[in-house]
Amino acid sequence: MDVILLERVEKLGTIGDVVKVKDGFARNYLLPNKKALRANEANRKVFEANRARIEADNANRRTDAEKEAKGFDNVSVTIIRQASNTGQLYGSVAVRDIVEALVADAHKVAKSQVVLDRPIKAIGVYEVKVALHPEVAVAVKVNVARSPEEAELQASGVDVTAQMFEEGRDQGGFTEDYDPNAEPGATAEAQPEAEQA
Numbered sequence: 001m002d003v004i005l006l007e008r009v010e011k012l013g014t015i016g017d018v019v020k021v022k023d024g025f026a027r028n029y030l031l032p033n034k035k036a037l038r039a040n041e042a043n044r045k046v047f048e049a050n051r052a053r054i055e056a057d058n059a060n061r062r063t064d065a066e067k068e069a070k071g072f073d074n075v076s077v078t079i080i081r082q083a084s085n086t087g088q089l090y091g092s093v094a095v096r097d098i099v100e101a102l103v104a105d106a107h108k109v110a111k112s113q114v115v116l117d118r119p120i121k122a123i124g125v126y127e128v129k130v131a132l133h134p135e136v137a138v139a140v141k142v143n144v145a146r147s148p149e150e151a152e153l154q155a156s157g158v159d160v161t162a163q164m165f166e167e168g169r170d171q172g173g174f175t176e177d178y179d180p181n182a183e184p185g186a187t188a189e190a191q192p193e194a195e196q197a
Contacts, residue, residue, distance in 0.1 A: 001020070001021060001022070001023045001026045001027075001038070001039075002018055002019070002020050002038075002039035003018070003019060003021055003026050003030055003031075003036035003037060003038060003039055004016065004017070004018050004036060004037045004038075004039050004043060004044065004047050005017045005018075005019060005030075005035065005036050006034060006035055006036055006037065006047075006054060007035055007058060007134050008058075008134040008135055009030070009035055009036075009134065010134065015051075015054060015055060015058060016047070016051065018039050026038075061133055062133050062135055062136060064133075065132040065133030065135075065136040066133075066136055068108075068132050069132055069136055069138050071107065072107065072130065072132075072138040072140065075102075075105070075107065075138075075140050075141070076140070076141040076142075076143060076155065077098070077101035077102055077105055077140065077141070077142055077143065078101070078143045078144075078145065078148070078151045078155075079093055079097055079098070079101055079142060079143070079144050079145075080145060080146065080147065080148065080151070081093065081123075081144060081145075081146065082146065083122070083123050083146050087122050087123045087124070087160070088121060088122055089120070089121050089122060089123065089144070092119035092120060092121045093119065093120035093121075093142070093144055094116070094119050094120075095111050095114045095116050096111065098114050098116065098128060098140075098142055099111050099114055101142070102114075102130075102140065109130060113130050113131050113132060114128060114129075114130055114131075115128070115129040115130070115131055115137075116128055120142065120144055122144075123144050123145055123146060123150070123154070123160065124144060124154065125141055125142070125143050125144075125154050125155070126141070126142045126144065127139045127140070127141060127142075128140050128141075128142050143155055145160070
C-alpha cells in the first residue's frame with residue numbers, strides 16, 4: 001500500500017514522502033496513529049493544501065521536544081530487582097518499569113516514547129533511547145541492581161558480577177576439577193568405570 005507520511009517515521013521517510021509499506025503496517029499503525037494518509041489523488045490534494053501547516057506544526061513540536069530534551073541531560077534511573085548469583089534477573093525489566101522510574105524521577109514520558117530493543121534480563125547499566133519526537137531522541141541510563149548499594153557500585157563503574165566471582169574464588173568456594181580428556185556429559189563417577197574397561 002502506498003501512503004503519504006505526515007511525520008518522520010524512522011527507516012521509512014520524512015514528511016510528504018510517498019512510500020510503499022505492507023498493508024498491515026499501514027492499517028494497524030500508520031493510519032490509526034495519524035502518521036500517514038493513503039496515497040490517492042484526493043489525499044494528495046489535501047496534503048499539498050495543508051503542507052505548510054503540517055510542517056509548521058511539526059517544527060513547533062520539534063522545538064518543544066528539544067527544550068524537553070535539555071532536562072534529560074545525564075538522567076539515570078535505578079531499578080532494584082531480585083537476581084541470581086550470576087546476575088540473571090528473576091523476570092525482566094520492561095518498558096513499563098522504565099517509564100514508572102522516569103515518572104517517579106519527575107520526567108514526563110509515555111510508554112510509546114521508550115525504545116527498548118529487547119527486555120533487560122541481567123543486572124548492569126544500560127542505555128535506553130527515549131524518543132521525545134520522531135527527530136529528537138535522548139539516551140537515559142538505566143541501572144538495574146539487587147540493592148541500592150550495588151547500584152552505587154555499578155554507577156561508579158564496578159562490574160558487580162565479575163567482582164562477586166573473584167570473591168568466590170578467594171574464599172575457596174566450590175570449584176570442579178577440569179579433565180580435558182573427559183567425554184562431554186561424563187560425570188566423575190563414570191570415568192573410573194571407563195578406565196577399568
